[in-house]
Amino acid sequence: MRLALRLLLVLAFPGLLSAQYQFRHLNNFNHLTEDSRLYAQDSVFHTGIRPFNRLQLGISNELKKVRTEKGWWHRKLWQERLITVSDQDYSFSIDPLVNFQYGYEENADYRFINTRGFILEGRIGQKFSFYSTFLENQARFPTYISNYAQLRRVIPGQGSLTRPFGAGGYDYSFFTGELSYQANKYFTFTAGQGRNFFGEGYRSMLLSDASFSYPFFRIETNVWKFKYVNLWAQLYDTRKEAQVNEGILAKKYLSSHLLSIAINDRWNLGLFESIVYGDTNQLQGLDASFFNPIVFYRPVEFAVGSRGGNALMGLQTSYKFNKARMIYGQFILDEFQLSSITAGEGSWVNKYGWQLGFKDYDAWGVKGLFQRLEYNAARPYTYSHRVVLTNYAHYGSPLAHPWGANFHELVFQNIYKKARWEGELHLSYGIRGNDPKGENWGSDVYQSYESRMQDEGNQIAQGAKGDYFFLNFRVAYVVNPASGLKLETGFRFRSFETELGNTVSPMLEGQSLLFIFGLRTDLYNSYYDL
Template structure:
């Protein structure tokens, strides 16, 4: 909450000090209109999210809507509260997420009661501010209920408290963003939320699946090159288990610094280079380290900085590629190296520290010449022990969730997603298959659980994908929605999901139905 108060103070200051500019304003793209960037004849920087753009719709008023009743306009056309001026706009919305459902496995009744609120504001063409808050109570399907009890967090939404005598969960979460764009070359964003690097549904570099965290991001654009430096602070929920020093201090924080260089080589090809370092706020004895100023230089290659600091911080490097194969079809991919030795890689002996992951996918729009029928396919592979470390103080994790893929490591995954829009109707179908390896006990690691120390590994050589208890996961979901108000994505939504998990221990199958009144543009990932 203190981060939101700080951002609000900065916003008020900016209102007083900003120059009187005319709109249009800077605002973030939402998922449904990012498709336009991929289909444009100009090659845009699409890998770094959230993507900001000039939004002229904030000054547009449809004359027809002014003739409608106030109730009609607020329910179907406008924000709940709108304050418009030639120099600023402020929009305030109530964001409900009310769902009821049922699972076939045990005939469990599920429900979600979310009350949210969001404020958006822009001042001139330089400042954009957004903040949202959600208060939630819910009862989840069995697999999510088990995950929440084990990890103590709702995926992407923070820590929980028991609700209704332990039958459900009570939790809340918030996000905020303040963006300053003084010119077309520079953007500075301070926020409390998530970021993503990649063109896929998943990201193996930095994903938006985890809980909110504070960050400062500086992005410069010059010609066809976009360069971003970001500093962030994460939370280690395992830290209380290490020593008495940690129990007295509460959850220990850890820091991250990220660099991403995105180069539009041509109208078709984009190459992105990525590196990151995670380091602890304190050592295993509780001794404070704090922010390491040797990582403050925004234009560096992080591995030399980490080495010069005399540390063993967790360093990762990677690449993001995008190629427009056809006017409406783009292929993309990623490669990440954690710890990697060329000799061991080509030795073919399955050395445990050959930690890497890769992705290959495509996006295709207006498939079969049907307007707004879009298709996405993706393959992800992550080697055992990737993203893990010998301590959770510097592994690639925040709030007990990976900063990359929700399955952690030691898996491969194939998924396909189809979406279709017709006026206010929206339909989405997803099919995902994954094979991964589970650990037989708490004292042995086969590399899938990135919260476990890699010192618990069962062997040094002979490691392969899905080792351990080989498990097959099949997940399918179909969703149909009618959008009542596109301003804040208020919609009536019905969903049916099927999930099957099978290994040598047993088999679990479930069918999950839900219906509700939903809002906001949040992306929540329950497909694991």
């Protein structure tokens, strides 16, 4: 009864405060203004580990009080969350989530996304915070997304196993939920179903948020200028041939460490390692070293046998200039032989990738303008493994760069925000090697590297080589900043063609021009530049 009375009071008098989950949601647009202030200052904050912790940012979990002179309907539509309840001991908020997008694809049919759902956020006491989302979706996607869904049985990054809906459409669901416990200023524990991102880039060569959500447990340790992240996750393989019993997905497990070191207020260095473990028959137990929070996986892999898991190592670094300018980079090492590298023979064993980027907040002195120039590359067979189950992927999508491997990519991103208006111009150009049917030239991480075409002479973009181009332009008006509701319009153009035509790889070929208009709640990143 007491809670019901409080709820009625809050709906009638929303001058009370509303709670937010301790970590910010992974979104490239909604936090640009906040990030521009963060990057402009000289402070020790580990920006290469996302999502950001609001408490470590110095941002209160409570929203500001809102003015009450406007009517209830006006406030709920334009300013506030739908339902907010706050107390000294607890608080929560509820908002609807929608995505009503309609568009037309040239030389095809109309396209649409129809999404309905909710998000619940809040806290219990001063140490526990939580959020939960659920989305029910029906959609008819551009041709290349539909082809991907047919091949991998998943909407990349957005949906679980797909069900047919009408003519050429899909019915799918998306869900996340996390519970976080801030033990003290040193330790934070988080468990749930979600995604993580390591790096400063639009892409990540270490771990990105382009795949579907997964169950995980994360420990963050902050001591002096060090931040150490332990991440354990359960991953799934959607391939029918990987199922032990019909309808039951094969499981595998991820354990990752990232040690971030603030050399000074401007320079950051991060050391990364990760291992994916699983067995095709789902009979073997996990080695105890898998749960060790400070072990080095590559020596352990050698000790227990290299066939026991897929280990990767990497590093990332960034340097911050004045006025929120930053250069950054990453390097991921899957396997290599020093003698093969020095010999220059293009051995398949040399599997690695790298990133180099520059980003600028308030670029050219224009407040609210963000620009990024980024280069990414990965050699053939990077992230793949002898046993496909233990590749560096989850639910039909790579865990790092969504193109998999065997590519060069250049990204030019422009975002402008002023008041409630925002615009985006995104350009991507790539040189990619695709896999002709029945062949494995190293782009698809869902092929075993033992089926490689050759041992030597391997180079980036081998196989069915082609040029990739992606252009995304959109303009949006933010209807409600508190919930992220936006009205937007724009278009997307994608082109990838090779001389050999369509192939078996998920990076399917062809051209797509899509015009879009819609109303959506912008909560997570969505990647259509596949």
